[in-house]
Amino acid sequence: MTAPILELRGVNKSFGPIDVLFxxxxxxxxxxxxxxLGDNGAGKSTLIKILSGVYQPTSGxxxxxxxxxxxxxxxxASDKGIATVHQFGGTFPLMSIGRxxxxxxxxxxxxxxxxxxxxxxxxxxxxxxVRDFGITRIDDGDRLVGGLSGGERQSLxxxxxxxxxxxxxxxxxxxxxxxxxxxxxxxRIVNEAKRRGLAVVFITHQVMHAMAVGDHFAVLIRGAVAxxxxxxEKTREEITDLMAGGASMSSLEAExxxxxxxxxxxxPPPAH
Amino acid sequence: xxxxxxxxxGGAGLGQLMRRPEAGSLVGLIAVYIFFAAxxxxxxxxxxxxxxxLNMSSEVGIIALAVGLLMIAGQLDLSVxxxxxxxxxxxxxxAGDFGMPDAVAILGGLGVGLAIGLxxxxxxxxxxxxxxxxxxxxxxxxxGLTLGLTVLIHGSTGVFLVPGPAAKAIFGQLVGxxxxxSILWWGVFIVAVYWLLHVSPVGNWIFALxxxxxxARNAGIPTDRVTIGLxxxxxxxxxxxxxxxxxxxxxxxxxxxxTFIFNSIMxxxxxxxxxxxxxxxxxxxxxxxxxxxxxNQGIFFSGLDPNxxxxxxxALLLIAVMTNDKFRAMALALAAGRKK
Numbered sequence: 001m002t003a004p005i006l007e008l009r010g011v012n013k014s015f016g017p018i019d020v021l022f023x024x025x026x027x028x029x030x031x032x033x034x035x036x037l038g039d040n041g042a043g044k045s046t047l048i049k050i051l052s053g054v055y056q057p058t059s060g061x062x063x064x065x066x067x068x069x070x071x072x073x074x075x076x077a078s079d080k081g082i083a084t085v086h087q088f089g090g091t092f093p094l095m096s097i098g099r100x101x102x103x104x105x106x107x108x109x110x111x112x113x114x115x116x117x118x119x120x121x122x123x124x125x126x127x128x129x130v131r132d133f134g135i136t137r138i139d140d141g142d143r144l145v146g147g148l149s150g151g152e153r154q155s156l157x158x159x160x161x162x163x164x165x166x167x168x169x170x171x172x173x174x175x176x177x178x179x180x181x182x183x184x185x186x187x188r189i190v191n192e193a194k195r196r197g198l199a200v201v202f203i204t205h206q207v208m209h210a211m212a213v214g215d216h217f218a219v220l221i222r223g224a225v226a227x228x229x230x231x232x233e234k235t236r237e238e239i240t241d242l243m244a245g246g247a248s249m250s251s252l253e254a255e256x257x258x259x260x261x262x263x264x265x266x267x268p269p270p271a272h
Numbered sequence: 273x274x275x276x277x278x279x280x281x282g283g284a285g286l287g288q289l290m291r292r293p294e295a296g297s298l299v300g301l302i303a304v305y306i307f308f309a310a311x312x313x314x315x316x317x318x319x320x321x322x323x324x325x326l327n328m329s330s331e332v333g334i335i336a337l338a339v340g341l342l343m344i345a346g347q348l349d350l351s352v353x354x355x356x357x358x359x360x361x362x363x364x365x366x367a368g369d370f371g372m373p374d375a376v377a378i379l380g381g382l383g384v385g386l387a388i389g390l391x392x393x394x395x396x397x398x399x400x401x402x403x404x405x406x407x408x409x410x411x412x413x414x415x416g417l418t419l420g421l422t423v424l425i426h427g428s429t430g431v432f433l434v435p436g437p438a439a440k441a442i443f444g445q446l447v448g449x450x451x452x453x454s455i456l457w458w459g460v461f462i463v464a465v466y467w468l469l470h471v472s473p474v475g476n477w478i479f480a481l482x483x484x485x486x487x488a489r490n491a492g493i494p495t496d497r498v499t500i501g502l503x504x505x506x507x508x509x510x511x512x513x514x515x516x517x518x519x520x521x522x523x524x525x526x527x528x529x530x531t532f533i534f535n536s537i538m539x540x541x542x543x544x545x546x547x548x549x550x551x552x553x554x555x556x557x558x559x560x561x562x563x564x565x566x567x568n569q570g571i572f573f574s575g576l577d578p579n580x581x582x583x584x585x586x587a588l589l590l591i592a593v594m595t596n597d598k599f600r601a602m603a604l605a606l607a608a609g610r611k612k
Contacts, residue, residue, distance in 0.1 A: 074490045092483035094551040094600070095476075103480045104491035106473035117473045147604045 003066040004029045005199045006051070006082070006168050011060030013046055020046045022224045024060070028168060028199040033190060035210035036203045038220035039243050044203050047220070048172055051201065052084040053077030083161030084170040085154065093146030097130075097138065098123035100145050101160050129159040133189050151182030155189045162193060169193055170201045175209045187212050207239045219243055294556030296599040297544045300592055301563045308570030316573035323450035324572070325565040330458035331513050333561040335532055336539035337465045338506035340557040343540055344469070345502055346482035346549030347403040351392055352510035352536060354414040355385050356529030359514030361422050364433035364524040369425055374439035378515050385511020386504050388414055393500030411533070419526050429526040435519050444519025454516045461509065466554040478502070482549025538585070539564045542592040544599070551600065563588070 004027035013021040021043050028034045038044045049055040050062075053071030061068055064080060071077035074084075092100045099106075102122045108115040123141025130138045135155045138148070145153060154174050161169055171190065175183040183206075190213045194200055204210050210217065217234070219227040219242045227234075227242050234242075259268045309317055335352050342349050359381040367377035392410055396403045422429060435444065445453045469475040477498050480488040489495045510532070518524045543560020545552030567588055571581040 075492055078490070078492075092480055092487070092550065093604075094546065095479055095483055099476050099479065100483075103476060103488065104493045106476050108473045113472075115473055116471050117476060144604055 004063075005065060006201075007063040007066075008050075009061040009063065011050065011057045011062070013043075013050060013055060014058045020223050021050070021057075022222075024225055026218055026225065026228070028201055030167070030199050031194055031197045032215045033194050033200040033202050033213050035214035035217045036201060036220065037205060037207065037210055037217060037239065037243050039205060041222075042220040042243075043223040044220055045172070046223075048084065048170055048201075048203060051077070051168075051170055052082060078166075081165060081167035082170065083164070083166035083168070084172065085157040085161060085174060086172050093144065095145055096123070096142050097145055097148075097156065098126045098141035101126035101129070101141075101156070101163075105164070125163070126156075126160075129163045130156055133159045133162075133192055135159075135189075149182055150178045151185040154178075154186045158186075158189050158193060162196065162198065166198065168199045168201065170203070172203050173205075174202070175204060175206060183209060205243065207236050207243070210239075211236060294544050294553050294559055296592070296595040297542060297556045297559035297563065300542065300588070300595070301559050301566070304563050304566050304570070304588070308566060308574055311575065312570055312573030316570060319448070319450055321569070321573055323448075323452075325562070325569040326455050327450075327452045328569055329561050329565040330452060330454040331516070332532060332535045332539055332565065333458045333558065334454070334461045334509050334513050335506070335536040336543075336557055336561050337461050337554065338502070338509035339536045340540040340543065340545050340552060340554070341465060341469060341478060342403075342502050342506055343537075343545050343547065344482045344549055344552040345478045345499065346485065347396060347499065347502070348407060348537070349392065349503060349506045350404065350407040350533050351388060351411040351414060352506060353530045353533035354411045354418065355388050355507055355510035356514040356517065356532055357524065357526055358388070358414050358418045359384050359511035360518035360524035360528070361418055361431060361514075361526065363515055363518050364431040365422065365425055367435065368431060368433045374436045378439060378443070381515045381518075382508060382511045385507035385509075385514070387507070389504035389507025390500060392507065393503030396503065397496040397499040415526075422526055431524045433518055433522055433524065435522065440519055442519075443516045444521075446520075452516070452520055454513075454520070457512070457516065461512075462554065462558055469554055474498070479550060482546075482551070484550075535564065538589055541596075542589060544592075544596045546596075546600070547593075560592070563592075 006028045008024050008026045011021060011024040012019065024047065026034065036044055036047065046055065050057050051071075053074045053076050056070070056072070062070060069080065071080070071082070077084075092103065095103075098119060099122065102125075107118040107121045107125070109118050110116045127138060127141045133155055135152055138152065138156070145156065148156065158169065158171070174186050174190075178186065187209060190200055190202060194213070200213075202210065202213060215231050217227070217229055217231070217239065218225050219239065221242070256268060260266060312321060315321055335356075339349055339352060362384045363377045363381040366372045366380045367374055372380075388410060392403075392407055395401070395406045395410070399406070419429065422431065441453075443453065443457075447453060469478060477488065477493045480491065480493055481495055481498055485495060513532070514524075514529070517528065539561040540552070540557055541547060541560070542563050543552070543556035543558070545556060545560075564585070567584055568581065571578050571584065
């Protein structure tokens with residue numbers, strides 16, 4: 001098997017006296033989707049920020065292609081091919097598709113102080129990159145990003161990351177704010193990125209979405225990896241249980257079953 | 273269909289026009305001009321009327337362009353109001369009281385503007401204090417310094433200066449006895465700022481900065497350098513207006529310049545620039561400046577009681593913001609609605 005593109009070994013993160021991540025070890029391989037599951041506050045966002053160079057681990061190692069590495073800032077991480085796409089995709093709603101696609105790396109013609117932003121090239125490249133991902137509805141690079149649907153914005157952001165040579169794609173709750181149809185859309189894009197050989201870290205708390213694209217799953221509970229398993233090793237119910245903290249969920253179920261048993265099979269009345 | 277649209281630079285279609293952020297400003301300008309043309313008659317339509325609003329536009333317009341760039345980048349600059357007198361007094365004190373050549377005095381005045389811009393830029397980019405507060409602070413600081421030093425050096429708060437013919441010709445002459453040469457300088461600023469914002473790649477950084485500072489930084493844009501540069505530009509623009517004022521009126525006053533603070537912001541906002549940043553255009557700022565100055569000066573030609581002029585300006589501002597929001601929403605809807 002090939003060496004994982006990105007690997008965390010025994011990573012800890014504390015903010016002062018507060019331990020947020022505890023002994024995290026994870027691997028992401030090319031062409032593989034790692035789903036990072038966890039409830040709110042489980043440490044998912046801190047983990048993303050370590051992967052994308054916003055935070056440094058307190059201890060532990062990050063390896064890329066088997067070599068120890070570090071990301072002192074977000075720029076360093078993105079230079080090494082790690083791209084993070086946040087929940088709302090493009091963050092420049094009032095910029096055109098072409099302009100936002102090339103923010104920071106604008107194509108230009110001319111030289112020195114007379115460099116001209118090359119709008120035509122920018123629009124053409126951006127539109128092509130997005131269409132290659134199957135978003136055929138986007139045909140005009142002058143359109144404003146804010147006019148796209150949530151799913152399209154995600155797709156645009158993912159296409160952008162891929163275009164600029166990302167090897168690891170970190171998707172932070174890409175489907176959380178989307179409707180069912182839009183979410184399917186994004187999941188299809190995730191599959192396409194995987195098919196192109198990217199390593200994808202997919203962060204979500206929607207088990208359905210995770211199971212649709214994931215090859216490999218890690219469940220975070222209170223800052224530690226509570227479970228690490230491959231596709232098909234656990235059922236949806238088991239995963240949901242794990243995320244909710246296992247014990248508390250089953251005790252809730254037992255409570256309800258107990259109530260039903262003593263009330264002739266009726267479930268408890270809804271709370272007011 | 274998309275081919276013909278995306279290939280032509282501006283685009284001629286109505287949809288394309290509506291999508292542009294300055295569409296609302298253009299409608300406003302035409303409406304206001306027609307209104308005052310009807311009220312003011314021949315005087316307003318002739319050279320006296322045109323020169324009065326163009327002269328005003330050129331001064332506030334130069335500052336509005338720089339303030340507009342800052343606003344697109346998500347920042348405000350109120351210190352321009354005290355940079356104008358600081359610069360004109362520097363020029364007149366250096367050339368008058370210290371007997372330096374005009375060129376040195378003018379460079380000194382412009383240097384004051386750049387220095388204040390540098391301070392603003394550093395403070396805004398290195399602290400988390402809102403730029404509104406920082407530039408109010410530097411405005412008062414500069415105002416106090418200007419007042420104190422002027423009184424200390426010259427003994428009064430107003431300084432007269434008779435500039436040399438060259439300096440007068442370049443910065444302060446009246447063309448046809450009515451039109452200030454600063455109108456031409458405004459044109460130069462318009463071209464330069466248009467290039468910066470809409471043609472050069474740096475323009476994209478300015479939009480990105482106003483859209484989302486954090487994402488812009490993560491995308492590799494030198495956000496601090498851009499911010500400092502924009503503040504220096506606005507300091508320079510205000511200082512330039514200070515220089516052109518002292519050359520035009522042969523005098524510098526400590527109290528002059530406070531009107532530029534709100535006037536420049538109003539020109540920019542009427543011109544369709546989003547107050548919170550991320551959207552706007554140079555054409556819009558120019559149209560907004562003209563609209564504002566036509567109302568401001570048109571009142572004197574219209575026979576209306578000038579005391580009520582401010583009411584019209586206030587109403588204009590509110591209407592402009594509301595219509596601009598409408599046009600922006602239309603632009604977004606247009607982008608969303610063209611699904612096929």
